[in-house]
Amino acid sequence: MADKLRGIQSVQFINPPVIIGVGTIVGPKEAAGPIGDRFHQVIPDYLYGEDTPEQAETKILKEAIELALKNGNIAPSAVQFLLAGDLLNQIVSSGFAARQLGIAFLGIYGACSTIAEGLSIGSMIIDGGFADNIVVGASSHYQSAERQYRYPIELNIQHKATSQWTVTGAGAAVIASGGQGPRVTTATIGKVMDMGTKNPNEMGPAMAPAAADTFIRHLQDLGRSPEYYDLILTGDLGNVGKQLFLTLVKKNGITLNKYDDCGVIIFDKGQRSGAGGSGCACAATVTFGHAFKELEAGNLKKILLVATGALLSPLTYQQGESIPGIAHAVSIET
Amino acid sequence: MLMQFQLKPRREEKIISYIWAFLIGGLICGLAQLVLDHTNLTPAHVLVGLTMLGAILTGLGLYQPIVDLAGAGAVVPVSGFGNAITTGMINEAKRLGWIGLFTGAFEFTGLGVTAAIIFGFIFAVLSVPKD
Amino acid sequence: MPNKKLTEPQKEYQKLVKQKRPRVPVVRNFIASFMVGGLICVIGQIVMNYFMEGGFSQKEAIAPTLASMIFIGALLTGLRIYDEIGEFAGAGAAVPITGFSNTVVSAAMDFKREGFVLGMGSKMFLIAGPVLVFGILTGFVVAIIKVFLVG
Numbered sequence: 001m002a003d004k005l006r007g008i009q010s011v012q013f014i015n016p017p018v019i020i021g022v023g024t025i026v027g028p029k030e031a032a033g034p035i036g037d038r039f040h041q042v043i044p045d046y047l048y049g050e051d052t053p054e055q056a057e058t059k060i061l062k063e064a065i066e067l068a069l070k071n072g073n074i075a076p077s078a079v080q081f082l083l084a085g086d087l088l089n090q091i092v093s094s095g096f097a098a099r100q101l102g103i104a105f106l107g108i109y110g111a112c113s114t115i116a117e118g119l120s121i122g123s124m125i126i127d128g129g130f131a132d133n134i135v136v137g138a139s140s141h142y143q144s145a146e147r148q149y150r151y152p153i154e155l156n157i158q159h160k161a162t163s164q165w166t167v168t169g170a171g172a173a174v175i176a177s178g179g180q181g182p183r184v185t186t187a188t189i190g191k192v193m194d195m196g197t198k199n200p201n202e203m204g205p206a207m208a209p210a211a212a213d214t215f216i217r218h219l220q221d222l223g224r225s226p227e228y229y230d231l232i233l234t235g236d237l238g239n240v241g242k243q244l245f246l247t248l249v250k251k252n253g254i255t256l257n258k259y260d261d262c263g264v265i266i267f268d269k270g271q272r273s274g275a276g277g278s279g280c281a282c283a284a285t286v287t288f289g290h291a292f293k294e295l296e297a298g299n300l301k302k303i304l305l306v307a308t309g310a311l312l313s314p315l316t317y318q319q320g321e322s323i324p325g326i327a328h329a330v331s332i333e334t
Numbered sequence: 335m336l337m338q339f340q341l342k343p344r345r346e347e348k349i350i351s352y353i354w355a356f357l358i359g360g361l362i363c364g365l366a367q368l369v370l371d372h373t374n375l376t377p378a379h380v381l382v383g384l385t386m387l388g389a390i391l392t393g394l395g396l397y398q399p400i401v402d403l404a405g406a407g408a409v410v411p412v413s414g415f416g417n418a419i420t421t422g423m424i425n426e427a428k429r430l431g432w433i434g435l436f437t438g439a440f441e442f443t444g445l446g447v448t449a450a451i452i453f454g455f456i457f458a459v460l461s462v463p464k465d
Numbered sequence: 466m467p468n469k470k471l472t473e474p475q476k477e478y479q480k481l482v483k484q485k486r487p488r489v490p491v492v493r494n495f496i497a498s499f500m501v502g503g504l505i506c507v508i509g510q511i512v513m514n515y516f517m518e519g520g521f522s523q524k525e526a527i528a529p530t531l532a533s534m535i536f537i538g539a540l541l542t543g544l545r546i547y548d549e550i551g552e553f554a555g556a557g558a559a560v561p562i563t564g565f566s567n568t569v570v571s572a573a574m575d576f577k578r579e580g581f582v583l584g585m586g587s588k589m590f591l592i593a594g595p596v597l598v599f600g601i602l603t604g605f606v607v608a609i610i611k612v613f614l615v616g
Contacts, residue, residue, distance in 0.1 A: 046464070046465065051578070052578045142465065143463065143465070147575060151571075151592070152463065152568075152571040152572045152574065152575035152576070152591070153463035153464065153465060153571070153574075153575055154463045154464070154545055154547065154548045154570070154571035154574055154575070155548060155551070155567065155568060155572070155592070156547055156550060156551020156552075156558040156559050156564055156567050156571075157377065157548070157551055157552070158370075158494070158551060158552055158553075158555035158556075159552065160489075161487040161489070162486060162487065194475075195474070195478040196471040196472075196475030196476070196478065197479070197482065198374075202482070202486075205482045205485075209478060239487075240482075240485055243485045244482065244485050247485070275487075322475075351510050351513075351514060352507050352510050352511070355503070355507050355509065355510035356503035356504065356506060357503065358506070359505065359506025359507070359509070359561070360498075360499035360500065360503025360504075360506065360557075361499065361503075362502065362560060363498045363499060363502025363503070363554075363556045363557040363560045363561070364496075364498050364502065364556070366498070366556035366559070366560045367494050367497075367498035367499075367555050367557065368491070368495060369556075370494075370555060370556055371489045371494055372491075377559045377592075378592050381559060381564075381565075381595075381596050382595050382596055382599045384560060385596050385599060385603070386599055386600070386603040388600075389600060389603035389604045390603060390607060392604075392607065393607030393608070393610060393611050401523075402523075404506075405509075405510050405513055405523065406506050406507070406508075406509030406510035406512070406513045406530060407503075407506040407509075409509065409527050409530065409531065410505060410506045410509040410530075410531070410534055410561045410562050410563075411502070411506070411560045411561055411562070412560050412561070412562065412565055412596060413560075414562070415562065415565065415596065416604065418527070419600045419603075419604040420603070420604035420607050420608060422604075423604045423605065423607075423608035424607075424608045424612055427608050427609075427613070428612055432613075434608075435605060435608055438608065439601045439604060442527065443600075445528045445529075445531065445532055446531045446532065446535055446562065446565075447597070449532045449535040449566075450535055450539070450565065450566050450569040450570070450593065451569070451589065453535060453536055453540075453569075454539065454566075454569040454572075454573035454585075454589055455573060456539075456543075457539055457542060457543035457570050457573065458570070458573035458574045458577045458585050459577075460543060461542075461543040461544070461545065463545070463571070463574050463575050464545045
C-alpha cells in the first residue's frame with residue numbers, strides 16, 4: 001500500500017526531509033535585478049574564467065552544489081546521491097559537474113521545472129529510507145541557452161514583449177533525513193499539458209495551463225486551500241504567463257492573494273528581459289536564494305513552489321509541433 | 335569642364351540622393367518591420383522573402399527604376415541582393431546562354447559574400463560574444 | 466505526426482492567450498525601423514557618392530559600396546554594438562546589407578568555439594545561407610523566364 005500517496009498525483013512525506021543547506025549563484029544581470037542581493041554569490045561575467053558558456057555553466061552548477069554542501073556543513077562523501085539537470089542537450093552541464101564532484105549521479109530533466117522534479121524525487125528517496133543525504137541542483141545560462149535554442153548572441157534580434165530572458169545561474173540544496181532547516185512536506189507531480197501554443201517566443205503561455213493544472217491538483221489531492229500557504233511561487237511564467245495562470249485558476253473558483261512568479265520578480269521592467277526570466281536557474285535561484293532568506297527570517301513559514309517547464313526542442317517547433325508544458329509542485333515549510 | 339560635371343555629383347544632387355536613399359531604404363525596412371510585427375515569421379523568413387521579392391521585381395523590370403531613383407536606398411537593403419543575383423544571371427544568360435544561369439549569380443554578389451566570409455573570419459578571431 | 470489541428474479547449478485557450486498578449490508597439494517599431502534603416506542607406510549613399518566622385522559609374526560603384534557596408538556591419542558586430550542596434554530598430558538593422566554581414570559575423574564569432582572547421586566554417590551561413598539559397602533559386606527561375614521564355 002502506498003501510504004504516502006495523496007489523491008492522484010501527490011505525495012505527503014511522513015518524515016519530511018530537511019533542507020539543511022542551499023547555494024545559489026547568479027550572473028551580473030540577475031544581481032542587478034530587484035532581488036539581486038538575495039543570492040549567495042555573483043559571477044562577474046558570462047564566461048566566469050572559462051572558454052565557453054557551456055563550461056561556465058558547468059562551473060557555476062558545480063560551485064552552487066559545493067556552496068550548498070558547505071552551508072549544510074556536510075562533506076561530499078557523506079552525500080549518497082546527486083540529482084541535477086539543466087537545459088543543454090544531454091544535460092551536459094549536470095553530467096560534467098558531477099564528473100568533478102564524485103557523488104553518485106542521477107541526471108534529471110524537466111526543462112525549467114527541473115529543480116522541483118529534483119526536490120520531489122530526492123525527498124521521496126529520503127523519506128523512503130533509501131538515503132540520508134541527497135543534493136539536488138539545476139542550472140541555466142543565458143548564452144548557452146541562446147546558442148542551443150535560438151540565435152548567435154551578437155545577432156541583431158528585436159526581442160518580443162512575450163519572450164523571456166534565460167537566467168544565468170544555478171541553485172542547489174542538500175536534503176537530509178534529519179537536521180535543522182525548512183522541510184519538504186509534500187510534492188505533486190504534474191502532467192504534460194499542451195494547449196496548442198506554437199510560438200517559441202511565448203513560453204509563459206505554453207506553460208501556464210500545466211502550472212494551473214498541477215496547482216489545482218495539489219490543492220485537491222491534499223485537501224488544502226491556497227490560504228494554507230504564505231507564498232505561492234510559479235517558476236518562470238513571466239508577466240504574460242502569470243496573468244494567464246491567474247485567469248485559469250480563477251476559472252476554477254480560486255483567487256490568489258499571496259502569489260508571485262520567479263520569472264517576474266527576478267528582473268526589473270527596465271532590464272530588457274521581455275516578459276521576465278526563465279530557465280532552470282530561475283526557479284532554483286529565486287527559491288533557494290530569495291524565498292529561503294524569507295523563510296530563515298521568519299517572514300514566511302509555508303511556501304509552495306510550482307516550477308514550470310516547456311518540453312520543446314528547436315527541432316520540434318521547426319517541425320511544426322506545439323509546445324508541451326509541465327509543472328511540479330513542492331511545498332516547503334519551517 | 336562638362337566631363338567633370340558628369341563625374342562629380344554636385345552638392346544639391348548629393349543631398350537629393352541622400353533624401354531618396356533615406357526614404358526608399360527606410361520604407362523597405364519599415365514595411366519589413368510591419369510584416370514581422372503582424373505575423374509569426376522569424377527575421378530569417380522576412381529576409382528570405384525580401385530577397386525573393388527583389389529577384390522577382392528585377393525580372394519584371396521594376397527594380398532598376400527604384401535603383402535609379404534611390405541609389406543606395408535600393409541597393410543596400412537585402413532586396414538589392416536579390417536584384418544583384420538576378421541581374422547577374424540575366425546578363426550572363428544573355429551573353430553565354432544556359433551556362434550563364436550558373437555563372438551569373440555571383441557576378442555582382444561574389445564580392446559581398448567574399449567580404450562577409452573574410453570579415454566574419456577576422457572578427458571571429460578577434461572578438462568574443464557578450465550579450 | 467505533429468498535432469497540427471487544435472482541439473476545442475486548445476482553441477479556447479489560444480483565444481485567452483490572444484487577449485493577454487501585450488500589444489506590439491507597431492507604430493514605434495515602424496518609425497524606429499524606418500529611421501535606422503533609412504539612415505544606414507544614407508551612409509551607403511555617402512559611400513556610393515564617394516566612389517562615384519572617384520570616377521565610377523553608379524553601376525560600378527555598387528560593389529565597393531556593398532563591400533564597405535559589409536565591413537561596417539562586421540566591425541559593429543565585432544565591437545558588440547550591432548545587436549543593440551537590432552534590439553532598437555528590428556528590421557531597420559536586419560534588412561540592410563550591414564544586417565546580412567551581422568548574421569555571418571555573429572555566427573562566426575559564436576560557433577568558433579566548436580572549432581574553425583566544424584564550428585565557424587559550417588555555421589557561418591546559419592542565417593545568411595537561406596538568403597543565398599532562395600535568392601539564387603528565385604533568380605534562376607526569373608532569369609529562365611526572362612531570357613529564354615519571354616526573350
